[in-house]
Amino acid sequence: MAKDRTPDKSRATGGGATRSGGRAGGRTRPPTQVVAQQRPWGLIAAAIAVVVFAAAVIGYAVVQVREADALRVDSIDEIAGAQVYDYEGGLHDDGPIEYTESPPVGGEHANLWADCTGTVYDADIRHENAVHSLEHGAVWITYDPDEVSDADVETLAGLVEGVSGRMLSPYEGLDSPISLQSWGHQLKVDSADDERIQQFADLMTYKSDSFPEPGATCESPAFLADPLLESDDAAATQ
Structure with a gap:
């Protein structure tokens, strides 16, 4: 007459052994790596430099135009x-x-x-x-x-x-x-x-x-x- 089989607790628990600090069964997930987003400081600096240069060029052009307008005369009578x-x-x-x-x-x-x-x-x-x-x-x-x-x-x-x-x-x-x-x-x-x-x-x-x-x-x-x-x-x- 066959005997009732009882579960082998040692197998259910992996032979009683625990992994990674006593946690029974399954796989341990590696710790999540948090990557900080890097700001493109080089590009930002270059963009600022371009803007500053453009502003200087425009400013110089405006000054030149104003000086030319200040010298402009429309008649010989205006030249002393x-x-x-x-x-x-x-x-x-x-x-x-x-x-x-x-x-x-x-x-x-x-x-x-x-x-x-x-x-x-x-x-x-x-x-x-x-x-x-x-x-x-x-x-x-x-x-x-x-x-x-x-x-x-x-x-x-x-x-x-x-x-x-x-x-x-x-x-x-x-x-x-x-x-x-x-x-x-x-x-x-x-x-x-x-x-x-x-x-x-x-x-x-x-x-x-x-x-x-x-x-x-x-x-x-x-x-x-x-x-x-x-x-x-x-x-x-x-």
């Missing part, structure tokens, strides 16, 4: 000391010409014009050729080399280089340190830092209705390659 003369264009003569104003601002002139594509000359160019450039709408800035420093010449050159319709040259015997000419207009100043220089240049470069030949080019490759000088005329008359 500027002189206005009445000349007709179209009269050509390749010989030496006596001019009333010095530097000249209009009248008869040579057939070939001086290059005025933002050109900086280091010698006194022939005046008859320069006047023809004025007829094309150029502004001609001149200076007395005995009265103006190299630094001042650099300042003046900064207003000319790369700007079509402008040219710069020394002018022997000038009665002021600096003189600016456009067709029928002139301004003489004592300092390269005078704000009227930029006012005159900005207003009169290719100013519509102020010169005889609108649309005429300032390019003159032949003159640029071999500029004619005022000293050449002086030597020929001696």
Whole structure:
């Protein structure tokens, strides 16, 4: 006769043994790892730097615009000391010409014009050729080399280089340190830092209705390659 079997308690409890500190049966879960979220401080710093830089650039641009607006004039009458003369264009003569104003601002002139594509000359160019450039709408800035420093010449050159319709040259015997000419207009100043220089240049470069030949080019490759000088005329008359 079969005997009733009783549960083997030792097996039910895993042989009486406990795991991991007396906990009976099952598997012990590993402790949960808590990972702290890292803030991208490098990206945040870079973004702030970009914002600060952009604000500085915008601020600088605003200041420059305000300064330009402060210097802007709409009429030659707004520039103190500027002189206005009445000349007709179209009269050509390749010989030496006596001019009333010095530097000249209009009248008869040579057939070939001086290059005025933002050109900086280091010698006194022939005046008859320069006047023809004025007829094309150029502004001609001149200076007395005995009265103006190299630094001042650099300042003046900064207003000319790369700007079509402008040219710069020394002018022997000038009665002021600096003189600016456009067709029928002139301004003489004592300092390269005078704000009227930029006012005159900005207003009169290719100013519509102020010169005889609108649309005429300032390019003159032949003159640029071999500029004619005022000293050449002086030597020929001696």
